[in-house]
Amino acid sequence: MEVxxxxxxxxxxxxxxxxxxxxAGCQGAVESALGLGxxxxxTAQMYGNQDAVGAGLAASGVARAEVHLTSKCHHEIQTPDRIRAACAESLRLLRTDYLDLYLLHWPRPGSDLPAALETMMALRAAGMVRQIGLANGTVAHLRQAIDEVRAPIVCNQIEYHVLIDQTPVLSWMRGHGVVVVAHVPLAQGRLAEHAALAAIGRRYDADAAQVALAWLLDQPDVAVIPKAARxxxxxxxxxxxxxxxxxxxRAAIAALPKTLRCVNPPFAPMWDAAG
Structure with a gap:
């Protein structure tokens, strides 16, 4: 697998x-994916499936050291004591001694971001997590985390696909060595039948969804996590x-509208101007 x-x-x-x-469906999906390579x-605390992911990891027979495992702290509990407890609970449910990456999920407006990040840095120092980052962080979050707190943020997981413009946050991340992990890379299934992508795909014996993923995978600092149960x-x-x-x-994809944000819950931050 490329990295x-x-x-x-x-x-x-x-x-x-x-x-x-x-x-069981989640457990089976994890087992299947690991079996395929x-x-x-x-995963995330918010998803309510860490126990099933842990069961799938255990049943797969793949050595823990061979798997990159990410989880995230629930957006409602971002105080130091509760972050520590959440991480410990994630480790228990996932049947592991450490997480490869632990993300602060949906940094909340008005929360004490420095205290939350300092707690995550302590988890890293204790060996409970290998690396830390944000999920759905904005430029303002990243600037505070890296420039003010000096937190060793390695990743920001954001909505990123061919129909959204994430230029401000992507530019900032790329300028500071922060890896992009693209969630909902298929725009929650909306790209599976996209006509322009399907037309491109016919040149490669690929479908529209594969073209959408290929566009992301072609970018050197982007990892992609499409949901795939089957x-x-x-x-x-x-x-x-x-x-x-x-x-x-690439020119045809660049010409597509870039105005579709699929994930925008009530607790979302103020997004950067282009996204």
């Missing part, structure tokens, strides 16, 4: 997202890695 590597942080380029997967699994979908996502877009394809 994204920046300043000592390494993450497999294609991972399995598990949002809205639960129970995936080595990057993404083995067939997991295989199709892996096959997207063989698609090599050319400049003509």
């Amino acid at each position: 994204v590597s920046r300043d000592g942080f390494r993450v497999p380029r294609l991972g399995l997202g598990t949002y809205r997967m639960t129970g 995936y080595r990057h699994i993404d 083995p067939g979908s997991q295989v199709a996502n892996l096959e997207a890695m063989r698609v090599r877009l050319d400049d003509f394809d």
Whole structure:
């Protein structure tokens, strides 16, 4: 599996997202993905499926050291004591001694971001997590985290696909060595039948979703975590890695509207201007 590597942080380029997967279905999806060669699994306290992800990891037979495992702290509990407790609970449910990456999920307006980050830095120093980052962080969050708190943020997980403009946050991240992990890379299924992407895909014997993933996978600092519950979908996502877009394809994708934000809950931050 190809990896994204920046300043000592390494993450497999294609991972399995598990949002809205639960129970036996989630466990089976994790087992299947690992059996197919995936080595990057993404979960979160908010998803309510860490126990199923842990069961899938255990049942897969793949050594823990071979798997990059990400989890996230729930957006409602970002105080130091509760972050420490949440991390310990994640480790218990996931049946592991450490997380490869622990993210502050949906930094909340008005919360004490420095205190939360300092707690996560302490978890890192204690060996409970290897690296820390943000999920759905804005430029303002990143600037505070890195420039003011001096937190060793290695990753920001954001909504990123062919129909959203994330220029401000992407530019800031790339200028500061922060890896992009793209969630909802298929715009929650909206790209599966996208006509312009399907037209590109016919040149490569690929479908629209594979073209959408290939566009992301072509970017050197981007990892991608599409949700894929079925083995067939997991295989199709892996096959997207063989698609090599050319400049003509990139120009066609660049011309698509960039105004679709799929994930925008009531507790979301004030987004950067272009996104």
